[in-house]
Amino acid sequence: MLPTAENPTHRHFLIHKPYGYLSQFVGEAKKKKLGGFHDFPAGIMAIGRLDEDSEGLLLLTTDGRMSEYIRSKKVEKEYYAQLDGLIDDEALARLQAGVEIGIHNVRYQTNPCKAFRLSSAPAFAPRARKIRDDRHGPTCWVSITLTEGKYRQLRKMTAAVGFPTLRLVRVRVGGVLLGDMPSGAVLEVTDLEG
Secondary structure, rough: OOOOOOOOOOOOEEEEEEEOOOOOOOOOOEEOOOHHOOOOOOOEEEEOOOOOOOOOEEEEEEEHHHHHHHHOEEEEEEEEEEEEOOOOOOHHHHHHHOOOOOOEEEEEEOOEEEEEEEEOOOOOOOOOOOOOOOOHHEEEEEEEEEEEOOOHHHHHHHHOOOEEEEEEEEEEEEOOOOOOOOOEEEEEOOOOOO
């Protein structure tokens, strides 16, 4: 899309948000924020959020319309989650059908989603803060693809089926992939429609 008077040139960035950072640029003085990673332009905003304990692909833009579109239910968001225990087919089917979770003390039925076990652990670098070791029991990795994003939704969904999330990494937003981008890396792109 070419810039016009109605559509000024906007800037877009991909960031591999590390564990322990907030998806914001200002506020809560003692928390780590994204502004320290790069000299971002004025008006930059995170498209959606990853909580402080989550990692992975975060899109940034100066374009409010693009942000609104990507946050909509039209765009899939895929996550890899390391779960406590070995998830079974019944629990996966429950995730796929949607489960009831609590959002700010209100019961919410999640929409159906895509969910499956990964055959092997993804090749992510170790997290800055160790999760736990194998003495505490087995873990497994799953892929879960959502089109909604309520507060800590995915973590609440896996807990609701009996398999709490230990590590959560967003790997895809629409057609944009995290790929092998190292943790903390920032990449400016011409558009966000992958």
